[in-house]
Amino acid sequence: MSVTRALPVLDSTGAPTAVWAAEPGPAHSRDLCTDCGISRSSDPGRCGRACQFIDPRYEELERKAHGRSRDAGRPDELHFGPFRRILRARLSTPLEGSQWTGITTRVGARLLETGAVDAVLTMASDPDDPWKPRPVLVTEPEGMRACRGMKMGYAPLLSLLEPAIERGWTRLAVIGIPCQVHALRALEEELDFERLYVIGTPCSDNTTTENFHTFLDLLSSRPDQIEYLEFRPDYRVELRFSDGETREIPFLDLPISDLPDDFFPLTCRSCVDYVNVLADLTVGYMGGEGHQWLLVRNDRGEELVELLGTELETTEPGSAGKRAGPVRGFLGNLERASGGLPVRRTPRWLKPIVSFLMPRIGPRGLEFARARLEMKALESIVHLRRERPRRMRRMIPPHVWSLAEPYGLEPEPGETP
């Protein structure tokens, strides 16, 4: 077991929040690693069987977590993985400071309120940088307040599994991004929890917190005052500043081409699980048309939704537009790109027209989510083929090839097992 020091954390008002952090052990350097925390555990060798970049085991782990793997014959499972129900949802009273309406935070708080778990393992903000994630164990419902909102970057979430077990907290909920959840599921049996709930958010285009600050610097002359950022499904980035000002920037006006070539690490350009297929409940926004988007994947996921009772408003998700054109355009841009970032800018005169049209006639709702999944599949293949061709055999599961097939990307010799 690793030796760790527990530190009580204070929330922004200075009150103790029953949130526990610990100094993680040293990280072991690995090629393609998002420092999920396993290399810092008492047995760093476990990376070999836990890591989605070394031994991705989606099909097997889906069967263990959900009782079956994805069924490509069922509408939308090829894209979104195994699920029971998809919901468009929101909290009737949104939680201030959360990324969307705070469903994730509220599920964690309800698990603690009802005594279903001893602790929730999730991310708070680093005391020196609100954008930097810091793993914490939350033991009281009010402590979840310290974890609201999206942080950019990765931090060793799973380094707190052993300290939790050492404290006897074996009924645990974990809120994590897909690469963290893969490692958690791969080690679930040997970690021997009494009870485990997994709440996952989708994740894409992540980068280090340091890189993210470069992006903020390009977006605004007062980057230090940006408190909220989201890539919305209406093709705009929303910024909120500390003085209350808000700004919406159409995707086409983002300074993506001004970012350095290594802005997005290869891990996040080649990661094949966008929608957290191994979580009991995925909480995102992509298919929600301005609301949140829930994928309830198994019995545990149903339990988590039930915990919210009438606090949760749900409707059927909608779907409109056609994704094939935008996805094909994305692939063209990807293939022309050098080193990973698109080189071609949209002509200035065309930008307002495209920005006007995309939210109206572009893919929306579930079609938007399907488009993003296909783009991610194409991106993984193109980038791995360019930068780690030998990894393709292991890292690209069959369903990713199926998503790419309509766009003419097929495996070359040696790229499949």
Ligand SMILES: Cc1cc2nc3c(=O)[nH]c(=O)nc-3n(C[C@H](O)[C@H](O)[C@H](O)COP(=O)(O)OP(=O)(O)OC[C@H]3O[C@@H](n4cnc5c(N)ncnc54)[C@H](O)[C@@H]3O)c2cc1C
């Ligand atoms: C890097 C990143 C990219 C994302 N991209 C997409 C996307 O493309 N499409 C989509 O539908 N959703 C995406 N999400 C998820 C989305 O931003 C929201 O977190 C999600 O919709 C939940 O909203 P909420 O209001 O319920 O969250 P809240 O109630 O505000 O809770 C957010 C939870 O996420 C955890 N969290 C925040 N940042 C991180 C981090 N860096 N690492 C691990 N955990 C973190 C917090 O600890 C908290 O528990 C992304 C999240 C991250 C971190």
Ligand code: SF4
């Ligand atoms: S399991 Fe985690 S720590 Fe280990 S190599 Fe993979 S991402 Fe890195």
Ligand code: SF4
């Ligand atoms: S994009 Fe993928 S690899 Fe990168 S942090 Fe998110 S889940 Fe992990």
